[in-house]
Amino acid sequence: MVYVTGYHLTDYNRRKDSSSFRDWVSETFEVSLTMSELDRHDIDTLIISSESDFFTLQLNPSAVIADDLGLTNVEAFRVEGGGASGQLAIHQGVKSILSSSSKNVAVIGFDPSASQLPSETIKKLYSYSFDALTDGMNEVTATSIYALSMQIFMETTGLGENDLADVTINNRNNACLNPRAHLKLNHTRDEIKNSPIIASPYRRLHCSPLSDGAASVILSKNISSRRKTAPSIIGIGSATDRVNLGYRNELGEFIAKTLAIKKACKMAQIRPNEIGLAEVYDAYAGAQFQAIRALNLSLDFLKDFRDGVFNSDGSLPVNISGGLMGQGAPAGAIGVGQTASCAMLLEGNYHDKLQMSKIPKYALADTHGGVGTLSAVSILESNI
């Protein structure tokens, strides 16, 4: 069994306080460690995730972070898989415990995606996170590639402009109740529809922000008597799709997610329809729909969305945190933060106005890199 004995997210925002990502990492680790009822000397392995050395200007960061955290002589390494980095780091932690290689693993995700480089520079760098030879040389932006995939998805599913606006409104409304969220904004449909077009059909307000922040979890093989309600990770899965959109059979679908959740459900011995809440990777408004459909969370995702099933008070809340669009998107922290948020919700520790009164048995954290290209999901179980 793998228990999530400690978890925490820092604020996600654009830092203007002269703090460093190393401060955020220390902050989140100390809170998680205290919660886990462990001492730092109990940690065998440190796994960190950050998407790019370009963001941090720190090559070989894991040993540096280990020193900062007083984790002397531990096993330490970094996991990277684009936007999926954090979730893949969680997976490595789970595997480390299940293989009996470690008893207690600290997984910490972080990135200074907002404050250290100009957004135009980040945009250029992200072109090289697809296929650098084709998309990178072409200087095609992430938004443009997501937009092309979304056009096909809208054509095949009947998803409309109002749906893109409404999911944006929902996620940012949730963010308003999340004190650590980056974009606490109450939008109207008209505001969204009148925001500048970045890459049709995506407008500025359909996009997630670049954020600074860090998140952490402590994964443990055993739990103390005071952490008996700590949730467990019972299933993990990841898979890839073709990087070049043009090579895919279904250009609007995120097939890698379907494969990833199939693996995770098999490991957890549950079915997708048993999942009671989900944090999914909504880099753009439409990506949330692509995720819900690919993850088989609904038989009719559009009807369910329009009926309010995925609202924070619905029967399957999606992105209670506000998601990437509302809570924010510090790349390396995203997957760790999603998993931490699921753990908080399953243990009844989430922000007051967003905590579900009826806690579900299972939660899903869904993360990807590229345009649904490298997908990684984790399933958590409540132990309340």
Add this chain to the structure above:
Amino acid sequence: MIISKKLDLCYRLSFGKMTKWLEGLMKGQAFALKCENCKKVSFPPQKICLCGSKKNNWLKLSGVADVKYKTKGNDGNFAIAKFRGASTSSIVKLQNFNDQETVGEIISSKKSSPSMILKPKGKN
């Protein structure tokens, strides 16, 4: 305290097997790889075909492509297009396309950034 630190990175990139494709793009030519086993033609070229075969040969396409989906906005004009003679689609940059135009031809790109750029077919 915040300081500005500028890094000036100038990469010397080489491309191995993909060199022929990239040199073609610089000249406004479209070179694809044709699988010897299943005869599928990939553009951009795939070194290993979906059928699993590593045996392939370069094939020069006409450079004419049908534009399937377009996106435009502050980030530029891009499209999913299928080059005639190819089995796969490509993401291309569009130059001087209007909303109605759906057929393009490849044009040469700058040496520093060999890329797939289409202009409307028959237009200068």
